[in-house]
Amino acid sequence: MISLPNNNVIAASAATNNHTFSQKIYDIDTGFPVGEIKTSVSSNTKELSDGTKIVTLSKTVTISGNNQNNKTKKSVDTIKITPNGEYFINGKKLSKEELSKPLINKVSSKAQSGGLSWLTSYNEINKDYYVLRSYPDADFWLDKGIGKQLTWYTKGNYKVSDFKAYANTVSSCRSSLITLGSTLLAELGVAVLTVETVIGTISAGGAAAITAREIYSQSTTAHEAMANAYSILENAY
Numbered sequence: 001m002i003s004l005p006n007n008n009v010i011a012a013s014a015a016t017n018n019h020t021f022s023q024k025i026y027d028i029d030t031g032f033p034v035g036e037i038k039t040s041v042s043s044n045t046k047e048l049s050d051g052t053k054i055v056t057l058s059k060t061v062t063i064s065g066n067n068q069n070n071k072t073k074k075s076v077d078t079i080k081i082t083p084n085g086e087y088f089i090n091g092k093k094l095s096k097e098e099l100s101k102p103l104i105n106k107v108s109s110k111a112q113s114g115g116l117s118w119l120t121s122y123n124e125i126n127k128d129y130y131v132l133r134s135y136p137d138a139d140f141w142l143d144k145g146i147g148k149q150l151t152w153y154t155k156g157n158y159k160v161s162d163f164k165a166y167a168n169t170v171s172s173c174r175s176s177l178i179t180l181g182s183t184l185l186a187e188l189g190v191a192v193l194t195v196e197t198v199i200g201t202i203s204a205g206g207a208a209a210i211t212a213r214e215i216y217s218q219s220t221t222a223h224e225a226m227a228n229a230y231s232i233l234e235n236a237y
Contacts, residue, residue: 054079
């Protein structure tokens, strides 16, 4: 069999060597680290003859401790950027509002034992008796919960332990987004960081793309943890 070249591709970057970063997960109750998230991520960008850019992001995440039993998950995201400025992630078109949303340093105004009150949180209201809350989804920057929030009042059990682990992961990723966002702002020399800026930086490559990939990875890891936490609440009744 003869393999023919893809004439639509006019330029392609070599697959960027995996870079690995890690972060501690802290228990809000004690302030002590309870686990670690280790992420390896790489990207490959191809430019088609019509000017469309296709970015393939490969990610491997291993969560150790934090009641996760060294869970490892691999994922691949495909980003398409068209010449007229349309952005697609895994086939879903991003709206202008989504693309222009800036990163803000939001602080919780509600008391809780752990997690983030506007996303996924838990609160021990009596000894070994908890209230668990979560939204099914959030925006890219984890600034706002999306969908119907569910609440569960329950005694401590293995489901509570799993939920707390997911909530702690979401909180840790959000903290990392703030730190990485400040780093990318400095690297790019811009005053406002938007979703479009992050994706555009990934596709452009270069040193700043490393930070941008980390930001993208933190966001997707948090979204996955939120979905898992929400599933616990959906199946609680």
